[in-house]
Amino acid sequence: MKEKKTTGATNRIGVAETGIHPLWQSVWIVILALLSALFLFPVIVVVYNSFKGRLYISDAPFRLPDVTTFAGLENYWSGIEKTGIVSAFGWSSFITVCSVAVILLGTSMTAWYLVRVKNVWTEALYYLFVFSMIVPFQMVMFTMSKVANVLYLDNPLGIIVIYLGFGSGLSVFMFAGFIKSIPLAMEEAAMIDGAGPIQTFFRVIFPILKPTAVTVAILNAMWIWNDYLLPYLVIGSNYRTLPIAIQYLKGGYGSIDMGAMMAMLVLAIIPIVIFYLSCQKYIIRGVAAGAVKG
Amino acid sequence: MPGTIKKYFPVFVLPTLLAFFLAFFLPFLMGIWLSFCNFTTVVDAEWVGIRNYVRAFSNEDFLRALWFTIRFTVVSVVSINLAAFLLALLLTRGIKGTNLFRTVFFMPNLIGGIVLGYIWMLILNGILAKFGVSLTYDPRYGFWGLVILMNWQMIGYMMIIYIAGIQNVPTELQEAAKMDGATGMQRLRYVTVPMVMPSITICLFLTLTNSFKLFDQNLALTNGAPSGQTTMLALDIYNTFYGRIGWEGVGQAKAVIFFIIVAIISFTQLVLTRRREVES
Incomplete structure (x- = not known):
């Protein structure tokens, strides 16, 4: 699409202002490359510092490791031991995958019902879900962790219920927006053929929802994977998730073991980068689509 | 049925x-x-x-956090959106490697707040060490540190939304303006900007609410140091709840005030978006 715009313009007016004159082209590429380097720089610094001895990091973080400062994988071993990041990775994966699956199933069904059954109650419920989107977590953090505690939801299984409840606003809103645009005819045809609502939903509606489901899944996965305060308050440190494990390195007023910190940051970033590079297309599209909610 | x-x-x-x-x-x-x-x-x-509300409003920490958060939000919203819009303009001109650049600029957005905070703690302390100081030496360092961090995280995200908006501007409009002799700046001012107004609204409010509600980055980068002077609202509420015995009620009152401010911001957005939809 952008190709069309620039070539179309060049044909008529010439190359001057379109930004694709070969000279400008290279100037912009150089500028953008420098900017990209600036964007990647912090991560690169963290990566090579993770191989330096922990005492050589804070005073000269930009110096590359050399014979005296190189520490091999020492930081990784001590960090893994201190934080329990391996099990944290497991808990984070478990909580994220299960919560996203439950949210997808639960909220798509709810949204369909709320759109198709029109009355005062469903209307009110819909607006209640939308309302929950604007409530900041601090508003409910204390009471929510108390409720979770009383109801024995303060464990990796229970927190899935909490995530379904707290994350349902945005997801119901997005599914409902899409369902409103689906013509009734298809569902009616299925129902006339004798399918009940459950069959109709899973055979006819659910497959159509796929693009929205991908967006909802990505937005929720990014939120839950990186969430710190909610799991910290609800489950505490019995089952540390990744952000809790990393924050744990800071404990109290003591100084941080910068070596272990660097190594753990690298381990926390690797899965995100892999995930990003393997489904980049969906992530960027999903994030752009999800932005509409504001 | x-x-x-x-x-x-x-x-x-x-x-x-x-x-x-x-x-x-x-x-x-x-x-x-x-x-x-x-x-x-x-x-x-x-x-x-x-x-509790009286105590919250007469609590110095709360007022300082509120003021800090407002200043931080204004600076971040302006800088993030300017930078993101300029990048989006550049990346919709058919420059080679556009997709690669887009991928790189968006990447920081996926990294969680805690991890981001510690990454930038290393970088900023490394730079400040050259001048013999550190992030916690002066609240101004923490302030600008948070602004830089927030820019690094959010620019790519906003850029994606602006790119989508710019690509939706009909090519004919740009060409018609060009044939009428409009310069590049005039076309930007009178064609591109009005046409991407919906994206601008979305981005302004996304950056506004995200900056205002910032917690993880604040906790990891400065944790309020020096002496609570870089504490933002969300962190102040957390500290009031879990750091001071007997202040739970005040913490909850602060949280309600926080919620009301966020609700007003969101509601304004809703009204603005609706009005624009009616107009177009």
């Missing part, structure tokens, strides 16, 4: 509704009630009227 579906309420809605009730609605109502109470756990709550 909706009649048949209606009977299936327990299957389709009830599970989600129950979770919603437990994780959001009940805690929300309890939160409002508790903001008028003195308590340490929920069961020993005793009604004290608006005393």
